[in-house]
Amino acid sequence: MMNCPCYTNKKGFYLMSHFPTINFRDQRLAPIWEKVQAGERLSLEDGVTMFETNDLISLGKMAHAVQRAKSGDVVYFVVNRQVNPTNICVLSCKFCDFAVKAKDADAYEMTMQEILGKLNHELHEVHIVGGLHPDWPWEFYVDMMRLIKASFPKIDIKAWTAVEIDFFSKKFKMPIAEVLAQLKAAGLSTMPGGGAEVFSERVRRLLFNQKIGGKRWLEIHDTAHRLGIPTNATMLYGHIETLEERVIHTIKLREQQDISRGFLTFIPLAFQPGDTGIKSGYTSAVDDLKTIAISRLMLDNFPHIKAYWVMLTEQVAPIALSFGADDMDGTVGEERIAHAAKATSPIQLAKAHIIKLIKSSGKVPVERDILYNPIAVHDADTIGKIPYLNCVPFYDRFENKPFRVLPLTPRQMGKLAEANQIDGGPFSLLDYWRVEKDFDLLDYGIAVRNLARSVVFYSNFPWMELEGKRLGITAETSTSIELLKVLLAHKYGVAAKLERMHPIFQASDAAHFDAVLVIGDEALIRAKAGLANFRYVFDLGKEWNDWTRLPFVFAVWALRKGTSPEKKQALIHQIEQAALDADQRHLNFGAWHGKRLGLTPAEVQVYFDGFNYRLGNSEKEAMEKFRGLLAEMEAAKAVLIS
Ligand code: V47
Numbered sequence: 001m002m003n004c005p006c007y008t009n010k011k012g013f014y015l016m017s018h019f020p021t022i023n024f025r026d027q028r029l030a031p032i033w034e035k036v037q038a039g040e041r042l043s044l045e046d047g048v049t050m051f052e053t054n055d056l057i058s059l060g061k062m063a064h065a066v067q068r069a070k071s072g073d074v075v076y077f078v079v080n081r082q083v084n085p086t087n088i089c090v091l092s093c094k095f096c097d098f099a100v101k102a103k104d105a106d107a108y109e110m111t112m113q114e115i116l117g118k119l120n121h122e123l124h125e126v127h128i129v130g131g132l133h134p135d136w137p138w139e140f141y142v143d144m145m146r147l148i149k150a151s152f153p154k155i156d157i158k159a160w161t162a163v164e165i166d167f168f169s170k171k172f173k174m175p176i177a178e179v180l181a182q183l184k185a186a187g188l189s190t191m192p193g194g195g196a197e198v199f200s201e202r203v204r205r206l207l208f209n210q211k212i213g214g215k216r217w218l219e220i221h222d223t224a225h226r227l228g229i230p231t232n233a234t235m236l237y238g239h240i241e242t243l244e245e246r247v248i249h250t251i252k253l254r255e256q257q258d259i260s261r262g263f264l265t266f267i268p269l270a271f272q273p274g275d276t277g278i279k280s281g282y283t284s285a286v287d288d289l290k291t292i293a294i295s296r297l298m299l300d301n302f303p304h305i306k307a308y309w310v311m312l313t314e315q316v317a318p319i320a321l322s323f324g325a326d327d328m329d330g331t332v333g334e335e336r337i338a339h340a341a342k343a344t345s346p347i348q349l350a351k352a353h354i355i356k357l358i359k360s361s362g363k364v365p366v367e368r369d370i371l372y373n374p375i376a377v378h379d380a381d382t383i384g385k386i387p388y389l390n391c392v393p394f395y396d397r398f399e400n401k402p403f404r405v406l407p408l409t410p411r412q413m414g415k416l417a418e419a420n421q422i423d424g425g426p427f428s429l430l431d432y433w434r435v436e437k438d439f440d441l442l443d444y445g446i447a448v449r450n451l452a453r454s455v456v457f458y459s460n461f462p463w464m465e466l467e468g469k470r471l472g473i474t475a476e477t478s479t480s481i482e483l484l485k486v487l488l489a490h491k492y493g494v495a496a497k498l499e500r501m502h503p504i505f506q507a508s509d510a511a512h513f514d515a516v517l518v519i520g521d522e523a524l525i526r527a528k529a530g531l532a533n534f535r536y537v538f539d540l541g542k543e544w545n546d547w548t549r550l551p552f553v554f555a556v557w558a559l560r561k562g563t564s565p566e567k568k569q570a571l572i573h574q575i576e577q578a579a580l581d582a583d584q585r586h587l588n589f590g591a592w593h594g595k596r597l598g599l600t601p602a603e604v605q606v607y608f609d610g611f612n613y614r615l616g617n618s619e620k621e622a623m624e625k626f627r628g629l630l631a632e633m634e635a636a637k638a639v640l641i642s
Helices: 027-037 044-052 054-072 110-119 138-151 162-171 176-186 201-207 213-227 243-260 287-298 309-320 351-360 389-395 410-418 429-436 480-491 522-527 538-549 565-583 589-596 603-609 617-641
Strands: 074-078 080-083 125-128 156-159 189-191 233-238 262-272 326-331 364-368 374-377 382-385 404-407 424-428 439-448 454-459 470-475 496-498 515-519 536-539 552-560 612-613
Touching: 027 044, 027 054, 044 243, 044 287, 054 287, 054 589, 074 213, 074 351, 074 404, 110 138, 138 156, 138 162, 138 176, 138 364, 162 176, 162 213, 176 189, 176 213, 201 515, 213 233, 213 243, 213 617, 233 243, 233 287, 243 262, 262 287, 262 309, 287 309, 309 326, 309 351, 326 351, 351 364, 364 404, 374 410, 382 389, 382 410, 389 589, 389 603, 389 612, 410 424, 410 429, 410 552, 424 429, 424 439, 429 439, 429 552, 429 617, 439 565, 439 617, 454 480, 454 522, 470 480, 480 496, 480 515, 480 617, 496 565, 515 522, 536 538, 538 552, 552 565, 552 617, 565 612, 589 603, 603 612
Parallel strands: 074 326, 074 364, 080 125, 125 156, 156 189, 233 262, 382 404, 382 424, 470 496, 470 515
Antiparallel strands: 364 374, 424 552, 439 552, 439 612, 454 515, 454 536
């Protein structure tokens, strides 16, 4: 117990010493913090207590700690543009100053050329929403997707709120799934989170009684997720809703996310009063920061919380980055909805300005694409972190010195290392080999002695019958996919067809394949929940070990050549401490992360026990063996092609 930095609270959960100690002014927050640290879900009462408290700073500290455990020291932004093709709308919602009728003097409708004219090749995302136009035909919407993708292949499309999808479905007499499938086939990547307002029938009747309610909004997002279309969620706050209604809104979203798991980010939208007559005056900064923090704490299963500077203002948004938000939306280009309601923010921000705002909050600005794949890291001294449970021991001990931490899937980390955007991390073995001339190998990594438990191949066929079959591969892997290829080719002598699956893993997508490879936390979740009735479950760590009698090395720590000796030493010291923790079976944050995946502390311990975090002789031998087998496979392919 002497060295153990974790201890057990009265309910038997492990508390983590690495969450900060908070001196609460409002003691009602202390039991809530205890629940957060134990990985327990917060209730409606907890949410309302947090809204009622005046202890804003403690609230911010709790949310910031949770955000850091999820997304490290980074804040995301995207070079994007909003396009609102028309403001003519068949609805007349009381809170909306944007929508008008066709006869109104300020009504507008863009032609396809005008829409395309708003875009340029610098953009990575276009965000399209507008009024519900009474006359436009279905083909116009589908062509819009298709023409944008044809003219600007680099731009991903986030378009149409659930309200618009519902409108299309009714107007063009197609089921929701058909509307979404056609838009996706034409180029739609994700859906924005608008139109949710607050999930309260009372508010709906008073402010937007012609618009869809919460049940329908959630149903449409559920359908999108099942079709592999990730979406966002919003909440319009600061008008006539009660604090309880805000909390219920977050709980309904959390329940939906448990089911369909396709939400990327939550965006609290501060009400802009404009000429709506609903309320005079803007939300206070205190209310904005509280709402961001409480969203982060309630929505434990949402990857991101967005500080939408358009509604929050340029002054409050950077502060929100210390209250649980990890995304700033983007450059926006030209915002019309909030500005119709007299938002005081600028209508666009330059990229350099967003970077400056994020840096002013002490965070690392990371330019992303629509799916949060990082494109560029706008700061020095960053290392990658694989956000899977098996990597948690490494980061337990990391403060943000000398390196700051950016969560990345193995494949993303490899791409960023190649693009010269990060200084190091536990690289997937294949990625390390790709960049080894620029990086030094450290004597640490992630190796398994036998069962990997989180590199799992689900199949409807035994290995020998996989010839010619379609295998779905998770979008996240770099090395496991190669291990699978080696096993197929060398151990079993079969040739199958490998295809990447949707970027956001869906069991319904997996069911279309004869077998699927799942890695990381998703594999741990599936081990408990099962996956689409596959008949065989193979652990690739065990498959390798049974065959070669060697461990398998999935990842190795590497650091950019030329890093100063002080920084290198500091990093090695932190990793060594982590390895010692693992030797001494200190769970620390592991129990917290495990709980979120449905694992008990004992199950987390069994999982960690299967890993070796140091690279010894047998690990190095295993790496060479694997490299040799890969080379033989390449040679065989070369022979085949010629
Ligand atoms: O649905 C309308 C809201 C939403 C007002 O998904 C107003 O990444 C404040 O959803 N004051 C559209 N809000 C904007 C939106 C959005 C914005 C940024 C990013 C994303 C995303 C989504 O704006 C509408 C409505 O809830 N809205 N009027 C107003 N007066």
